[in-house]
Amino acid sequence: MSLTTERPAPAESSLIPSKPRVGDKVFKGLSTGSGILIFVILGAVATFLVALAFPALVSSPETLESQGFGEFWSWVIPLAFGTVWSSFWALVFAVPVAIGIALFISHYAPRKLAAPLGYVIDLLAAVPSVVYGLWGGIALASALQPLHAWLATYLGWIPLFSGQPSGTGRTILTTSLVLAVMILPIITSLCREVFLQTPKLHEEAALALGATRWEMVQMAVFPFARAGIVSAVMLGLGRALGETMAVAMVLSGANVIKIEMLNQQNPISIAARIALDFPESSGLAVNQLIAAGLVLFVITLAVNMVARWIVSRRAAFSGAN
């Protein structure tokens, strides 16, 4: 370069690049493009749902009675309930176990055990949901039947367990357990990753104050991982809410809202209802199923917004600053 011999004119100053850097431009284009693409896809899905759901939403109850599945809201609300109810119990079963396993792998297990255990958990995530459905409907349901009978006999005074227990074990309880197994790997994997990222600095701060290992986990690991745990749980919940095959293969499902978990008659989820009814539907019935899909879409969005709100509430204390 001739910088030493002739002073460049201001316009060609070495501080003002004549060409913007190509790499930056390409990357900026790619990332902006991907961001826009996500919105376009989301918008397209929403538009599709609304447009095809519309005929069912504006039809009179009588028309829906003859050509669809009956009055829309009294049909879809039990399904929405079944969706949320089964997913709720799936979370109740899965989250403590997932956090426990994740913590065991990240902070308690000897290294020789931690790696294979993590691998097995990840493998569970690779099992297709049809397989879970088959297992749940055939093996798990009958295996759990005695548990149903036991719960109904001894804990029947709790409303959840009241009524005649199912003879097949194909109940919302079994369904929730299958869903719990299905969402366990994703929650475990994500939690393990966040737990492993707890700064050594803060773990040592706790230990140096005389914290036992469990106290250290409470002082340093959990607070640090809070946002990550919420995200992991939400991903698991998203999977449970939208799960189709596993639910459809365990439950036949009735159009009811009931909290009893052991009975013959059970509410079913939106996605499973759609999967079960779609093949034999035509005309307005299809529109009605799509309208149910729209309701599921809204439920999922609402759940995610609540999760974001939970995470942002104590942002100042998150450790991100």
Next chain:
Amino acid sequence: MSKRIEAKNLDIYYGKFKAVEDVSMVVEPRAVTAFIGPSGCGKSTFLRSLNRMHEVIPGAYVDGELLLDGEDLYGPGVDPVNVRRQIGMVFQRPNPFPTMSIKENVLAGLKLNNKRASKGELDETAEKALRGANLWEEVKNRLDLPGSGLSGGQQQRLCIARAIAMQPDVLLMDEPCSALDPISTLAIEDLIQELKANYTIVIVTHNMQQAARVSDTTAFFNIAGTGQPGKLIEMDSTEKIFSTPSVKATEDYITGRFG
């Protein structure tokens, strides 16, 4: 409070690697003892063995005897958790818990011990510890804000407050000023001078002037070469070490004639 430490033939290992060899020394109470030496010579390792933080690292262990007022900290049945409650530690980088407020940080250690203290008692303890760390005036109006909002020097004093809230017998500090600006460093050095009235203080520092300014006794560690264990070369009054050390290597090091 303020106890005497005596190490007898301490060898410190990371797995198979012997990082520190055969250290014997006495650390007097109500005084400041400084550890100096080239980096990698095992100052941090030795310091962390004093409150059994060393063994937190997988495979790390200590061989030898370490007495706190005559009681062997590595004796059979001694719980390292209890040792750490009596021997406080301040780290190189300030590490207040980011998810806790300033007050919660100060009380973090106490909550572990004594979950039943009344709010009044806790407030009083927090104020006393923060005053003890010369931080009270700066934070008294924002005790419920996150500790991570403070400056680096304030965060380090918060960590000191957190340690002294436990009323430890000994306070260990591993290069507590190396991440701080000169003004904050002076504030911490002043604080160390005040704290020594009540605590046994051990400070690792790479800054020779700092050792000369704050300490009563200085220990010089050295290492023969990479892969070799660090050793205690010489320990004496700070005045003596910095004027007429008895070992040539010490003199070379403090006069800067050292690689």
